[in-house]
Amino acid sequence: MEKEKHLKHLMELKSGSVKAFSEEIGLAYTTVRSILERGVFNAKVENIIKICKGLNIKPENLMGIDDTLVSDSITTLIQLTPSRQKRVLDYATEQLDEQNNKVLHINSNNIVSEEVAVYGYASAGTGETLIDGVEFTTQYNGHIPNHDFALQVNGDSMEPMFEDKEIIFVDKTKQINSGQIGIFVIDGEAYLKKVFINEKGIRLVSLNSKYPDLHFDSSHDIKVAGKVIL
Structure with a gap:
């Protein structure tokens, strides 16, 4: 049940509690609690999709959820909108380029x-x-x-x-x-x-x-x- 333990942790980080997360995604609290207790492999596909959408993760990634996913950086990342997730990724890429002494060229002509x-x-x-x-x-x-x-x-x-x-x-x-x-x-x-x-x-x-x-x-x-x- 280690996978479900990590999933519960993500819900609490996202919404403060499992109950609050359940309300946000429109699933009954008893349903979400049952998934965490019985295991994600026993849950309905549509319910898993709702949970993943609420956490901003892909359903296929849920199968590989582990300690790496719930590290401090990732748990912060899942709370962001996709546009801000991309921004963090771009920042990390920029830092890697600087570390490798690469030059980053930015075209600002189309910035609003x-x-x-x-x-x-x-x-x-x-x-x-x-x-x-x-x-x-x-x-x-x-x-x-x-x-x-x-x-x-x-x-x-x-x-x-x-x-x-x-x-x-x-x-x-x-x-x-x-x-x-x-x-x-x-x-x-x-x-x-x-x-x-x-x-x-x-x-x-x-x-x-x-x-x-x-x-x-x-x-x-x-x-x-x-x-x-x-």
Whole structure:
């Protein structure tokens, strides 16, 4: 049942819990729980397809799911939309080219640029003050999704998903699930991090492994400013 254990882990990372994941993909919680208990090989094909679609993985890849698939980098990757998955892959390819001393040529003639109002800054490092009101406008290359506000990333602790000085888009909310990426205001300082919630408080995690986790308990003023649009 090791395969089902990993599958359950992916569901929890994606949605916070198996029940929440079941609701997102439109399958009864009892059905999903039965699949995890009895094994994926005993499940209906249409149910497996729904689960794979919800996790952004191919059904054929489900048969080969193992510890490698649920490594930190992959579990983060499955939470992304296909366009952002491609972006991470492109970044990795670029790094490999640089490592091998290859030259990367970019043709920017067809890039669409739009103006976006940036609300302030979010630190991908040790925290930064989030200032009310529009701070500046800038040109953004690519499609601008529906969002409540935009921020500029300061720091490299969330690379490769988010680069230093990148513009990110945020849905304003006060609720967020464990394992999601959001904007958190701790004692007046704004952070862009992946969050894990426990009974003692929260743990803010960087995607760049050179940065340590940040722990905050009830003695701190903890606020959720929004969820990052991936």
